[in-house]
Structure formats: C-alpha cells, structure tokens
Amino acid sequence: MTILSDFIRADIQALTAYQVAELPEGFMKLDAMESPYHPFSGDETLKKKWLELLSQAPIHLYPNPATSGLQEALRQAFNIPDAAQIALGNGSDELIQLLTMLVAKPDATVLAVEPSFVMYKHNAALYGMNYVGVPLNDDFTLNLPAVLAAIEKHNPALIFIAYPNNPTGVCFQREEVEQIIRAAKGIVVVDEAYGAFSRDSFLSQAGSIENLIVMRTISKIGFAGLRIGYASGAATVINELAKITPPYNMNQLSLATAKFALQHAEKIAETIEKLKKERERLFAALSAIGRLNVFPSDANFLTVRVPNAALLYETLKQNKILIKKLHGVHPLLDECVRITVGSPEENNAVINVFNKLYDER
Numbered sequence: 001m002t003i004l005s006d007f008i009r010a011d012i013q014a015l016t017a018y019q020v021a022e023l024p025e026g027f028m029k030l031d032a033m034e035s036p037y038h039p040f041s042g043d044e045t046l047k048k049k050w051l052e053l054l055s056q057a058p059i060h061l062y063p064n065p066a067t068s069g070l071q072e073a074l075r076q077a078f079n080i081p082d083a084a085q086i087a088l089g090n091g092s093d094e095l096i097q098l099l100t101m102l103v104a105k106p107d108a109t110v111l112a113v114e115p116s117f118v119m120y121k122h123n124a125a126l127y128g129m130n131y132v133g134v135p136l137n138d139d140f141t142l143n144l145p146a147v148l149a150a151i152e153k154h155n156p157a158l159i160f161i162a163y164p165n166n167p168t169g170v171c172f173q174r175e176e177v178e179q180i181i182r183a184a185k186g187i188v189v190v191d192e193a194y195g196a197f198s199r200d201s202f203l204s205q206a207g208s209i210e211n212l213i214v215m216r217t218i219s220k221i222g223f224a225g226l227r228i229g230y231a232s233g234a235a236t237v238i239n240e241l242a243k244i245t246p247p248y249n250m251n252q253l254s255l256a257t258a259k260f261a262l263q264h265a266e267k268i269a270e271t272i273e274k275l276k277k278e279r280e281r282l283f284a285a286l287s288a289i290g291r292l293n294v295f296p297s298d299a300n301f302l303t304v305r306v307p308n309a310a311l312l313y314e315t316l317k318q319n320k321i322l323i324k325k326l327h328g329v330h331p332l333l334d335e336c337v338r339i340t341v342g343s344p345e346e347n348n349a350v351i352n353v354f355n356k357l358y359d360e361r
Contacts, residue, residue, distance in 0.1 A: 015125060018118070021322060028349060030340040031324045032224075033166075033194070033301050037271055037343070039222035039261055046264060053260055057252045068255045073262040074230055078216070084207030085238035090249045092193055092217040092229030096160070097123050098244055099189060099213065099231070103157035104129055111156035113142065115167060115330035117191065120160040132156065136332060140168040140295055140303075144176045148183055157186040163202065164194050167326055167338050169297030171198055181212055187237060189213045194299035196221050196272050197279070206232035213237060218258060220300055221268050226254040275300055279341045285351045289358050301340045309335045312357065319353050321346075 005013065023029050040047040071086040080086065089095035096119050100110060104127035112120040114133040124131040132154050134147050151159070161180060164171035181188045188211055190202045195216055206214040213233040218226065228250070231238065261268065283302055287294045293305040306312050309327035316323055324338040339350060 011125060011128070015122070018122070021324075023322065024320075026320055028321045028342060028346045030342050030346060030350065031322045031338075033220055033299070033340050034224045035220070035222040035271065035275070035300075036346060037222060037274075039268065039271070043267065046267070050257065050260055053256055054253060057256045059252050061252070062248045063250050063252045063255055065250045065255060068250070068259065070228075070255055070259045070262075071230075073259045077262040077265040077268075078203060080203060080232050081205075081207050083234075084214075084232040085235045087231045087233075087238050087241050087245065088250060089229040089231065089245070091219065091227040092191070092215050092231075093119060094249065095215055095229050095231050096120065096189075096191075097126070098241055099187065099215075100124060100127050100129065100158060101244055102237075102241060103187065105157065108157040109154045110158045110160070111147075111150055111154060112160040113147065113162075113165070115326075115333055116160070116162050117166050117193075118329075129157075130154070136165075136168070138332065140165065140170040140332070142172040142176050144179065147180055151180070151183050155185060159184055159186065159188045160191055161188065162191040162193065163200075164198050164298035166193065166299065167301075167303060167324070167329075167333070167336075169194075169295055169299045169301055169303050169338075171200065171298035174200055177202070181209060184211060187211050187213060189215055189231075191215045193217050194220055197276055197300045198298040200298075203232060207234055210234045210236050218261075222271055223258065223261065226258055228254055228258050275341050278344060278347055282339070282341060282347045282351070285347075286354060289354060291358050292354075301338050303336055303338050305334075305336050307335065307358075309337050312337055312354075315357055316350070316353055319349065321349060321353065323350075 021031055040050055065088045074080060074086060100123040109130040109132055110124035111132045114135050121131050132150055134150050137143050161177055163177060192201055192214060195201050202214050205212060213231050215231045217229040283294055286292055286304060291307055295303045309325050313325040326333040326336040326338055
C-alpha cells in the first residue's frame with residue numbers, strides 16, 4: 001500500500017501552516033491590521049458607481065493585469081517614479097513568494113531581521129534556501145552592525161526589510177536602511193505594507209537603485225479582501241519577475257475595484273488620516289497606564305508589552321475583542337500583544353478593558 005507522505009517533501013511536512021484566527025460572531029476584529037471601514041461607506045453615490053462597475057466587469061473572460069490600467073492608477077495615486085516598473089501580485093504574499101523563487105539557487109540565502117513578517121522565513125524554507133535572521137535591539141530598533149556583518153558573511157541573494165516593521169510597528173532609521181541597500185549585492189526588498197501610515201517611504205527611489213524593490217499593498221488602506229499587492233523597482237528585476245508570475249494571477253472584480261478606488265484616492269487619504277489620529281489617541285491612552293510599555297508605531301497597529309499577555313488576551317476575548325497575542329513567537333516579543341487601530345468606538349472599548357484590568361487599586 002502506497003503511503004502518500006513518502007512522496008511529499010519532508011521539509012514541508014515539518015512546516016506549520018499559517019493560522020488565520022476564527023472570528024466569532026459579534027466580535028471586534030483587531031488582530032489582522034484590516035481597516036475598520038468599508039472604503040465606500042458614507043458615500044452612496046460612490047458606492048452605486050462601484051456596484052454598477054462590478055455588474056459590467058467581464059467575468060466571463062480571463063483577466064489581463066498588464067493591460068488593466070491598474071499600474072497607471074497606482075503610479076498616479078502614489079507618485080511612483082516613471083523609472084520604476086510595476087509588478088502586480090495576488091496580495092504582497094504572492095510577491096514575497098515570487099521574489100524568493102526568483103533567487104532560489106542551491107545554497108542561496110534569504111536574510112531578514114527578527115521579529116518580522118513570518119512569511120519571509122517561511123518562503124525561504126519552501127524554496128530550500130538558507131535563512132538568516134538577525135535579531136533587533138530590545139527596543140525593536142535595527143541592530144545595524146549585526147545586519148551589515150551578516151550581509152558580509154552570508155552574501156544574501158535576497159533581503160527583506162519591513163518598513164515600518166511588523167509585528168512591532170517601529171520604523172527603522174532611513175539612513176540605516178540605505179546602508180543595507182548599499183552593502184547588499186543581492187536584491188533588497190523594502191516591504192512598505194504599512195507605508196501609507198508611515199512618515200517615510202522609499203517609493204520615490206524605486207527604479208533608480210537597481211537592487212531595490214519597494215513592495216506595497218492596498219490591503220491595509222481598506223481593501224484587504226481584494227488581495228492586491230504591487231512591487232516597484234528597476235526593470236532588471238521586475239522583467240525577470242514577470243517570467244514566473246502566473247498569467248491570470250488577479251481577478252476581474254479586484255482589478256476593476258482597485259482601479260476605481262484609486263481614481264478616488266482622496267477618500268482613501270481621508271480614512272488614513274482618521275486612523276492615524278486614532279492611533280495617536282490610542283497610544284496616548286495606553287501609555288498613560290504605568291504598567292505598560294507601548295512601542296512607537298508608524299503602522300496601523302500598536303505593539304504593547306503587558307504584565308501578562310495571556311491574561312489580557314483572554315480578558316479582551318471575554319469582552320468580544322480579538323487581538324494578536326505575540327508572546328511565544330520570538331524571545332523579543334515576550335508578554336507582547338498587537339492591537340489593530342480600529343474605529344473610535346472599538347478603540348474606546350479596548351481602552352476601557354485596559355483601564356479596568358490595570359486599575360492601580
């Protein structure tokens with residue numbers, strides 16, 4: 001009798017699947033950095049135009065992302081330089097996978113800082129590459145000497161730098177990231193998944209530095225359900241990436257919606273500003289509780305070190321609030337949780353639970 005596991009790669013069998021938390025009915029979902037707002041809520045005219053557009057989408061035909069007009073819409077909305085080529089992905093997750101596949105030669109190395117987005121390491125393992133994780137400092141800032149030493153020692157084919165970082169929210173010093181780009185002989189991916197909420201970006205340099213790829217997504221700005229990411233960079237890399245990108249990796253409804261939304265970028269910008277103000281309000285309220293360490297964030301979430309992460313997680317869950325418990329993921333994240341910035345009502349609910357739990361009676 002054939003045992004199918006004999007035919008499945010042993011290293012894949014040893015991996016753990018990415019777990020998406022179940023959302024019980026009636027819960028506030030503050031665990032995955034999604035926007036609390038439907039992008040067209042509050043504007044019935046805009047919503048009607050969008051629904052009419054969807055009704056006319058050619059869903060009977062295969063999509064052609066290259067001629068969809070989405071690249072130009074992205075370029076206009078986010079001032080992507082003319083020198084940069086743009087690759088589209090089914091979420092930035094697919095782009096991470098494709099960029100890793102692009103350099104997956106025997107004994108090649110992927111380098112990232114830790115803790116950071118888990119899919120960097122996961123994809124290195126998936127393609128049989130060496131992985132080097134360089135720990136951050138205790139305050140989640142970049143340990144630049146250690147990163148530069150690792151680059152010198154391992155000569156990585158691919159480096160991922162989340163800017164700002166996930167799951168910590170801290171944005172590294174621009175000059176330090178520039179040193180990494182200069183030191184690297186391979187591709188450096190500056191992952192700006194949360195760039196819309198940050199005070200800085202490398203997007204203006206995309207296309208002018210051959211080994212720099214700036215990767216972004218529209219998931220965090222209100223469109224997580226569309227699954228659209230994009231990478232901007234020099235033709236040297238983007239043209240090669242096109243050779244391994246599946247021909248129909250997007251869908252007609254997502255392409256049409258994203259293009260339509262970006263033509264109304266001012267509404268997206270309003271929501272981003274609203275969430276940034278809420279982030280600062282939430283940061284101030286939690287920082288006022290003396291037993292907490294709230295880390296500065298340039299993203300749409302806050303990472304907080306608390307006396308007991310498991311107790312806080314369960315207490316919030318009892319109050320129908322779902323957050324991300326980071327304790328146990330990495331030693332630097334001991335007793336940490338990550339909270340997505342929600343609506344004012346959701347943030348008030350979080351603040352109330354914190355105040356009751358950490359009342360200094």
